[in-house]
Amino acid sequence: MANLKVVIGTLELVNPVISASGTFGYGLEFVDKLDLRRIGAFATKGLSLNKRDGNPMPRICETPSGMINSIGLENVGIDVFEMEKLPEIRKTGAKVIANFFGETEDEYLEAARRLDAMEGVHALEMNVSCPNVEKGGIEFGSDPAFLEKLTSLVRKAIRKPLIVKLSPNVADIRPFARAVENGGGDAISAINTLKGMSVDTATRRPRIKRVFGGLSGPAIRPVAVRMVYECARTVKIPVIGIGGIASLEDMLEFLIVGAVAVQVGTMNFVEPGICQRLAEELSVWCEKERIADIREIIGSLKTD
Numbered sequence: 001m002a003n004l005k006v007v008i009g010t011l012e013l014v015n016p017v018i019s020a021s022g023t024f025g026y027g028l029e030f031v032d033k034l035d036l037r038r039i040g041a042f043a044t045k046g047l048s049l050n051k052r053d054g055n056p057m058p059r060i061c062e063t064p065s066g067m068i069n070s071i072g073l074e075n076v077g078i079d080v081f082e083m084e085k086l087p088e089i090r091k092t093g094a095k096v097i098a099n100f101f102g103e104t105e106d107e108y109l110e111a112a113r114r115l116d117a118m119e120g121v122h123a124l125e126m127n128v129s130c131p132n133v134e135k136g137g138i139e140f141g142s143d144p145a146f147l148e149k150l151t152s153l154v155r156k157a158i159r160k161p162l163i164v165k166l167s168p169n170v171a172d173i174r175p176f177a178r179a180v181e182n183g184g185g186d187a188i189s190a191i192n193t194l195k196g197m198s199v200d201t202a203t204r205r206p207r208i209k210r211v212f213g214g215l216s217g218p219a220i221r222p223v224a225v226r227m228v229y230e231c232a233r234t235v236k237i238p239v240i241g242i243g244g245i246a247s248l249e250d251m252l253e254f255l256i257v258g259a260v261a262v263q264v265g266t267m268n269f270v271e272p273g274i275c276q277r278l279a280e281e282l283s284v285w286c287e288k289e290r291i292a293d294i295r296e297i298i299g300s301l302k303t304d
């Protein structure tokens with residue numbers, strides 16, 4: 001059997017397949033669909049200090065090979081996560097990446113400290129695609145200097161591995177990757193959703209109540225592969241590739257351009273057991289190709 005183990009900071013994964021935040025609930029919703037110990041890890045829905053109800057409906061619509069969502073970071077809040085979800089999650093033996101966000105620097109720090117102290121949370125993933133209420137609503141992840149400072153503050157406040165999840169809604173992602181590395185982040189995950197819009201021509205209304213939403217699914221994959229490639233060439237810390245993964249082939253694309261692991265998002269809605277299937281297919285493929293260790297594939301892109 002090929003060795004599929006990968007390491008992200010001090011986080012060890014049995015294979016490089018992770019289910020993405022916001023598409024896998026708190027893991028518990030999927031226990032009858034797959035064995036959580038057979039995937040690398042799962043990322044929780046984005047958590048904040050206080051519970052959030054999210055945006056008004058409609059907040060999801062289908063698009064060609066994808067979807068637009070404007071859920072508005074609805075979540076149960078960190079207290080309920082700790083008291084009601086985490087004890088159950090611990091019983092599954094899953095590796096847990098707690099995705100989190102805040103609306104102020106202090107909220108980010110406090111959320112990170114709380115999650116860091118929780119037994120059963122193995123790593124933190126910081127979503128920086130959240131409006132900063134103290135800075136006129138611009139996203140935390142849209143200014144490299146600010147991102148570096150936030151990364152550094154959070155890094156110093158916690159002990160567990162810190163993954164920073166980048167937004168693709170920037171002209172050049174490389175300064176942001178550098179900012180995370182300079183701030184001491186252990187890894188980068190990329191990409192979050194691409195800002196999009198869709199209109200119902202019969203009613204002439206936006207299909208999403210809040211007008212804009214985040215585009216995800218196979219439609220975004222080539223953009224994601226390009227951005228992950230750019231990140232992997234820019235920094236030495238591990239990069240986790242996300243965006244439109246629906247098959248073994250898609251996953252291999254990300255690994256070949258330099259991703260150490262991948263996350264599968266939207267396709268969980270189509271096939272709830274997809275992460276386990278892809279992990280098993282990767283193992284079979286490695287054996288067929290006589291690849292002893294997954295690291296032989298990572299970053300093996302040929303450009304000459």
Ligand SMILES: Cc1cc2nc3c(=O)[nH]c(=O)nc-3n(C[C@H](O)[C@H](O)[C@H](O)COP(=O)(O)O)c2cc1C
Binds near residue numbers: 020218
């Ligand atoms: C319904 C939905 C909710 C999401 N919620 C979050 C979230 O809470 N935090 C986060 O960092 N990313 C969130 N994402 C982004 C995904 O984790 C992922 O980065 C993105 O969808 C691209 O991957 P995909 O094309 O495989 O879906 C969400 C995506 C979807 C579709």
